[in-house]
Amino acid sequence: MNLQVVQLLQLCLNGIAIGAIYALVALGLVMIYKATETVNFAHGDILMAAAFVGWALISVAALPFWLAALVTIIASAGLAYFLESQVMRVIVGQPQFAGAMLTLALAFMIRGAVSMAFGPTSRTFETPWSGHTVHIGPLVIATLNIVILVAAIGITAALYFFLRRTKLGVSIQAASQNQLAAYLCGIPVKRLNSMVWAIAGSMAAVGGLLLAPIALVDIGLWFVVLKALAALVLGGFGSIPGAIVGGLLIGIVEQLAGVYLPDGFKDVMAYLVLIAVLVLWPRGILGEAHGRRV
Amino acid sequence: MRFPYDTTYRDPQKLLRYPVDWLLYGLLTAVLMAAPWFLPRYYVGEITFIFIMCVASLGLMVVTGFTGQVSLGHAAFVAIGAYTHALLMTAGVPFLVSIVLAGAFTGAVGLLVGLPAIRVSGLHLAMVTLAFSVIVEQIVGRWKSVTGGFTGIPVPPPNIFGFDLGAQKPFYYLCLAVLVTVLGALINLLRGHAGRAFIGVRDSEAAALSLGVWIAGYKVLAFTMSAGITGIAGALFAHHLQFVTPEGFSLLLSLELVMMVMIGGLGSLRGAILGAVFISLLPTAISATKPFLPARISGQFGLEIFVFGLVLALFILFEPTGLNGRWIKLKALFSAFPLYRRDMLRRGKTYMRSERYR
Numbered sequence: 001m002n003l004q005v006v007q008l009l010q011l012c013l014n015g016i017a018i019g020a021i022y023a024l025v026a027l028g029l030v031m032i033y034k035a036t037e038t039v040n041f042a043h044g045d046i047l048m049a050a051a052f053v054g055w056a057l058i059s060v061a062a063l064p065f066w067l068a069a070l071v072t073i074i075a076s077a078g079l080a081y082f083l084e085s086q087v088m089r090v091i092v093g094q095p096q097f098a099g100a101m102l103t104l105a106l107a108f109m110i111r112g113a114v115s116m117a118f119g120p121t122s123r124t125f126e127t128p129w130s131g132h133t134v135h136i137g138p139l140v141i142a143t144l145n146i147v148i149l150v151a152a153i154g155i156t157a158a159l160y161f162f163l164r165r166t167k168l169g170v171s172i173q174a175a176s177q178n179q180l181a182a183y184l185c186g187i188p189v190k191r192l193n194s195m196v197w198a199i200a201g202s203m204a205a206v207g208g209l210l211l212a213p214i215a216l217v218d219i220g221l222w223f224v225v226l227k228a229l230a231a232l233v234l235g236g237f238g239s240i241p242g243a244i245v246g247g248l249l250i251g252i253v254e255q256l257a258g259v260y261l262p263d264g265f266k267d268v269m270a271y272l273v274l275i276a277v278l279v280l281w282p283r284g285i286l287g288e289a290h291g292r293r294v
Numbered sequence: 295m296r297f298p299y300d301t302t303y304r305d306p307q308k309l310l311r312y313p314v315d316w317l318l319y320g321l322l323t324a325v326l327m328a329a330p331w332f333l334p335r336y337y338v339g340e341i342t343f344i345f346i347m348c349v350a351s352l353g354l355m356v357v358t359g360f361t362g363q364v365s366l367g368h369a370a371f372v373a374i375g376a377y378t379h380a381l382l383m384t385a386g387v388p389f390l391v392s393i394v395l396a397g398a399f400t401g402a403v404g405l406l407v408g409l410p411a412i413r414v415s416g417l418h419l420a421m422v423t424l425a426f427s428v429i430v431e432q433i434v435g436r437w438k439s440v441t442g443g444f445t446g447i448p449v450p451p452p453n454i455f456g457f458d459l460g461a462q463k464p465f466y467y468l469c470l471a472v473l474v475t476v477l478g479a480l481i482n483l484l485r486g487h488a489g490r491a492f493i494g495v496r497d498s499e500a501a502a503l504s505l506g507v508w509i510a511g512y513k514v515l516a517f518t519m520s521a522g523i524t525g526i527a528g529a530l531f532a533h534h535l536q537f538v539t540p541e542g543f544s545l546l547l548s549l550e551l552v553m554m555v556m557i558g559g560l561g562s563l564r565g566a567i568l569g570a571v572f573i574s575l576l577p578t579a580i581s582a583t584k585p586f587l588p589a590r591i592s593g594q595f596g597l598e599i600f601v602f603g604l605v606l607a608l609f610i611l612f613e614p615t616g617l618n619g620r621w622i623k624l625k626a627l628f629s630a631f632p633l634y635r636r637d638m639l640r641r642g643k644t645y646m647r648s649e650r651y652r
Contacts, residue, residue, distance in 0.1 A: 006576045040351060085612070086305075094614060097416070098610055098614060100417060100420065101552070101556055102607060102610045103376035104552075104603075104606070105606035108604075108606065109600055109604055111600075112596040112598070112600025112603060115596030116596040116597060116600065119595075120595055120596075137403050188542050202651065226425070228422075233418070233421065237418070263436070264436045268428065268432045271426075272425075272429065274421060275426065278413075278414050278418055278421065279409075279410040279413060279414070282418065
């Protein structure tokens with residue numbers, strides 16, 4: 001194979017790995033959006049907090065990786081459950097904007113609390129896969145990237161199974177399609193909404209634990225929520241498969257922009273895509289047709 | 295209680311209707327005019343900064359509070375106004391022309407950003423503006439030949455007809471004058487035809503459309519005006535900083551502006567001013583309380599952002615109408631003094647309302 005093609009493939013693979021994380025975050029966002037009609041701007045900060053907790057458990061408390069990951073995921077799910085059941089529920093019935101602003105406020109609080117607890121320095125932690133690579137033909141792939149991809153596919157598959165095949169999952173779908181009807185059928189809508197937040201929170205924790213070894217454990221990790229929003233918009237707002245497709249595409253586009261476009265485009269590519277899609281093609285790739293209720 | 299008793303058709307149109315308004319606003323004017331002469335230098339600078347933030351907050355209030363278009367990226371307009379003004383001033387354009395041009399140019403950019411507002415609304419527009427803000431921040435940081443990159447560019451002192459306004463006291467009065475002008479213009483605009491159209495678009499697009507309001511036009515007009523006013527605030531901000539660098543216009547400034555209008559109370563100009571004063575004073579208040587906090591907390595750098603989040607959350611949860619709503623309630627309590635009932639100010643219960651497409 002010639003060098004150009006190899007480079008392109010290599011970039012796409014890296015992009016898919018990063019994109020898988022964006023997709024995980026976007027999945028959490030879209031689940032929360034479908035259940036409670038709020039765009040959770042605090043999602044990135046939950047992810048960031050999880051990365052810091054993971055770092056503390058692995059590097060300071062010296063727990064084994066898997067145990068630390070489990071504790072982090074449970075803690076993050078608990079935090080998200082608490083936020084929905086104790087804070088977000090208070091403003092149910094107020095305009096959508098109030099909900100978005102409240103999540104922004106929560107994001108500030110989490111960010112402030114994390115930076116008060118851990119300080120502004122960035123750090124890194126060891127995973128079982130750090131530093132290993134796999135060679136496939138001329139391609140070199142970090143094992144971590146494969147793990148990320150496998151984890152993302154696994155979580156998506158588990159989520160699909162959960163939402164389609166289990167009673168709880170079907171109730172969640174029912175509640176997010178029509179809350180009142182679901183409530184009248186005896187579905188505990190309030191508890192389910194909190195549970196959706198908890199599931200999304202645990203997915204954010206996985207994202208944080210996987211992203212931290214690539215980026216750094218840093219306050220700036222919350223920025224991933226903006227990339228995930230771009231992914232959501234590209235895939236079609238409110239569509240679960242769209243979130244995955246959009247996440248992967250944004251990851252790939254970013255990597256390609258980093259190499260083939262002038263310096264600086266890598267950082268803003270996701271936002272350019274967001275604006276372009278919203279202006280030119282608001283439905284996105286897999287979005288539902290829009291109809292406005294009067 | 296006060297019962298309006300009008301004797302001419304002009305009476306209800308007066309900005310200051312009652313003698314007590316004349317007294318209170320006159321007092322406020324007198325205090326503000328006299329302030330630089332007896333306050334310490336540091337506080338004069340702080341108040342000047344608050345004036346500038348008030349102008350920016352008023353700009354955002356037009357689009358978010360009155361037209362219902364959420365913008366999470368107004369720091370971008372502050373930045374564009376500041377850089378345009380700095381570059382024009384450096385090129386030798388007189389101050390008054392330069393500040394108007396800076397406002398006009400920012401308004402033109404706002405027009406470009408506002409055009410999507412016709413197609414996308416609500417949270418989608420919030421995302422477009424958020425993305426726009428991040429992009430502008432990057433452009434300003436990277437376009438070294440024009441903006442000087444992260445080293446920034448110096449801003450020449452303001453100067454009108456040979457009078458140097460760069461010193462602290464003249465600049466204070468300059469900012470006050472701009473604030474009063476913008477406020478007066480907005481009061482008159484918003485109680486006129488355009489303002490009613492804005493509010494109509496905010497409350498129900500369908501109803502506004504059926505009354506013959508050109509929705510797309512008014513949305514874009516609101517966005518353009520808002521950007522222009524914010525650009526003027528940016529021009530003043532450039533003088534306040536004296537040296538514009540990209541750090542001053544980060545996402546945090548956008549969010550602070552949104553907090554100003556949220557905490558002040560959406561849909562009221564008084565709210566925009568109260569919110570701007572409150573949010574601008576908050577960092578000072580936080581650093582003033584630091585000596586009383588345990589060193590473990592006060593020494594950390596996340597305290598400020600934590601308190602910002604806390605204040606915003608508390609306002610959204612317990613006082614969604616903001617400082618302006620609290621002010622109106624207090625006034626109602628006092629004016630009805632012995633006659634209020636216990637549940638007079640109790641909030642009604644709200645239920646889930648779907649804004650989903652069906």
